[in-house]
């Protein structure tokens with residue numbers, strides 16, 4: 638069998654690919670989708686404190702998975718939190734660092750956070766930071782005295798989105814629910 642070294646077709650046409658289970662995919666798959674981020678048509682910015690906002694992009698209650706863009710609008714801090722799952726984030730704009738680590742994330746950079754880590758997010762950039770996140774598992778938020786305040790899981794993120802929509806007459810977007 639030949640080894641593929643490049644995509645085998647560049648035909649600008651839809652190929653009817655064989656799939657023995659197409660009927661199951663059609664019946665059971667939630668389907669791929671596009672969520673627009675540039676406008677607020679698919680999802681509004683929901684305030685997260687005075688200096689930050691979250692644009693919710695996806696919720697999956699089966700896997701406790703949630704995706705969003707976190708926007709810290711100027712120099713600021715998201716206080717120490719502990720992860721119980723895995724976080725994948727891309728810095729879109731501005732910059733961000735963590736008090737616990739020696740690197741600074743800049744646009745295009747990938748941040749991976751793993752279960753058991755606690756850390757303190759700081760942006761010193763004049764425009765703050767925008768972070769795209771694909772996140773799984775609960776996040777424990779602590780106050781400055783190390784007291785657990787809230788465990789934020791997919792249900793917290795759904796509630797954050799829906800309560801804002803309901804209070805502002807914005808329709809809940811079914812595309813955000815996988």
Ligand SMILES: [Fe+2]
Nearest residue numbers: 718724750756
């Ligand atoms: Fe984190």
